[in-house]
Amino acid sequence: MKNYVWWKTSNMYQIWPKSFKDTNNDGIGDLKGVTQKLDYIKDLGFDAIWLSPFFKSPMADNGYDVADYYHVNPIFGTDEDFDELIKEAKKRDIKLIIDMVFNHTSDQHEWFIDACKSKDSIYSDYYIWRDKPDDSITSMFTGPAWTYCEARNQYYLHLFDKTQPDLNWDNPKVLEECAKVLDYWHNKKGIAGFRFDVLELLGKDIENHILANGPKLHSRINELMKKGNLTYETVKIGECWGAGLEETLLYTDKKNEELSMVFNFKTIKAIKNEEDSRNKIGKLNVEKLKNAIVDFANQVVQSQGWLSTVLENHDLPRSISVFGDSDYWQDSAKTLALLLYSVVGTPFVYQGQEIGTKNFVGNRYEDFNDIELFRMKVNLVDSKKMSDKEFFDLMNWKGRDNARRPIQWNSEKNFGFTNGTPWITMNNNQNDITVENQLKDPNSILNFYKKLNQLRKGEYLDYFVNGNMKLNQSDNEIIDFSIELDEKPSLRFIGNFGKNQNKHIINKYSKIFFNEQNIDIKESEIILKPWSSILILE
Structure with missing residues (x-):
């Protein structure tokens, strides 16, 4: 067996801390809850955790609106709680990977607050301003991408929500600031690496209406990694939805010194209607799936690139409800799991995936939380393009809140997630799907994931790295x-x-x-x- 870089041989587990485990009964998961469950994660055979955002944030977009890159959001605990998590994870040989959101900040970040006051602010050019909005550019959450700032008498760009102003990567000071953040967490705190949110937007060229994969993207990534003092050993994972073969190789070929891997989102797009419209319910296209998960992945790996294989994350519905079949719940969950682990690349499993968690079924707006959902409601329901029922059917099938509902630990109150009132409605159609039940059942989905993790660490490892x-x-x-x-x-x-x-x-x-x-x-x-x-x- 060859000596590979660690991130090619790891089994990785994603945690959405807000819905993982609450230890102070405020209804919100916290860092102490993650620390409490490290033995569970280790016992399953995972040796790396990707932790979704825990930084200070007003939580308009559940932490993807960062107000301070250096400190823990009090709803998740303290800076000392995070230090304790690092220490306890290290004891168990579990590496920590954290999310970095560098396309935008929160409008409550000190940079933006100051920049909004005056054109003379030292942070003025940290953001993208125009005297008049360019209405040809719209928000990915639907609606306008420009919001007026009265103090400056200008408009700022936000490709997502208006509370998430885009950073101006044409300003070299922005890159310097972000590099300092990486250096701090990696070299001072000991974090093993980073997942970079919407990375392909960092090269945007607004004047030429290029939002993703702009001409300066790859040089900026290369410079960011170098100035952040990140090495080949540091895992650097890109969220790059539009990456085809050529772009993926630019990102991940070792000689380019950019990323370790990107997520293979072509698997997620293996749904009929996915490319036709984001507002339609689709179904699995097996032909697309086999080409995405085998052909495309093999082309990348054989060309010296690398991919992470994923069927679920915090932005996606539950795979069992989209790719699988509720009539064959356990069988389809195991078949999807075996496919995920049989592919060359680094597998990622999202919390609750290991027990076959299914999508939520809701018909009340108060059961939902996602900012994207409510922006889509304005565009689809309020404008009479879709009925409430049609909208709920769509959200129950593909909404982001499906993955963000708390994990079900046991059959106690709120499934053992909290003794308080959960921040979001708990799942309502799977009372028997719990970690506790599946730990007891040797034939459970959970114990199948455990076997898969063991397989990837054993004598056949070479197949999954070099095959x-x-x-x-x-x-x-x-x-x-x-x-x-x-x-x-x-x-x-x-x-x-x-x-x-x-x-x-x-x-x-x-x-x-x-x-x-x-x-x-x-x-x-x-x-x-x-x-x-x-x-x-x-």
């Missing part, structure tokens, strides 16, 4: 691919992503790793039950 993936011929609902490694026998994943039973041809095999659904295996044929999957060594 060459190749799609095999298969019917529409089946994904079949091999991972080849030198002259060794190939690993082979075969999964049925539909409700129909399917026969499938296989070669002789020497070992079965996982056959959770008791697939009937014959010498040259297997009978794939609905939502069943298998991993074999040929």
Whole structure:
């Protein structure tokens, strides 16, 4: 087994602290709650945690509106609580990765407060101002992207909410400030790395109406990493929704000294209607999924780039509700998990994914919290383009609040998340889906994830770092691919992503790793039950 950089061999777990574990009963998860559950995370086999924003923030966008990059938001605890988390994680050989939001700040950040007072402010050029708004640029949360500042008699740009003014990356002082933040957390605090929010927007060229992947993007990323004193060992993960093959390689090829990896969001786009309209309910397109998770990923890895494989995060609905099938809840959750872990790259699992958490079903606006949802409501419901029912159906299917509801630890009050009043309505359609129940069940989804984490750390690790993936011929609902490694026998994943039973041809095999659904295996044929999957060594 070769000696790889740690982030290529890690099993990573994302925590949304607001909904993870509340220890002071104010209804909001906190850093002490994360520390309390480190043994749980370690026991599952995860060795790195991506912690979503915990910085001081008015929480208009749940922490992605940062008011202070150096201190903990009091709702999550204290700076000392974070130091304790770092110390306890280190004891367990768990690395911490934190979110960095450098496209914009909160409008409550001292830079923006001062910049708003006068054009003569030392922070004036930290943001993007115009005497007149350019109405051709709109917010990603719908509506105008420019808001008026009376004191300056100018408009500032915000590609998201008006409480999130965009930083001006044409000003070199902005890069210097952000580099200081990275240096502080990595080299002073000992953080193992960073996930960079909407990174592809840092090269925006407003005058030429280029928002993503602007001409200065890659030089800025390179300079940011160098001035932040980040090394190859530092994990640097990009949220880059628009990255195709060429862009992904620019980001992640080691010689470019930019990122370690980007998320493979092509998997998320493997939904019919996803590219047609963000306002339609779609369904799984297996052909798109197999091309995204195998073909695209293999092209990146074989070209010296790197990807992280993801099916869920804080911005996405629950994978079981979008990719899977509630009629085959456990089987589809396990098949999705096996697919996630069988791909070359770094797997990410989002809190609650390990127990097969499903989407929320709501029909009251008070059950929701997401700022994006309420901006979409103005655009869709208030303007009579969509009924309330149609809107709830859409949000129940793809809304961000699906992933942001508290994790269900046990069958006690509020599923063990808090003894107080939860900050958001708890999930309402899965009372039996808890960590406690699944820890007791050796055949649970949770214990299956534990087995998968062990597989990626064992003697077959080389396949998942250096393997060459190749799609095999298969019917529409089946994904079949091999991972080849030198002259060794190939690993082979075969999964049925539909409700129909399917026969499938296989070669002789020497070992079965996982056959959770008791697939009937014959010498040259297997009978794939609905939502069943298998991993074999040929």
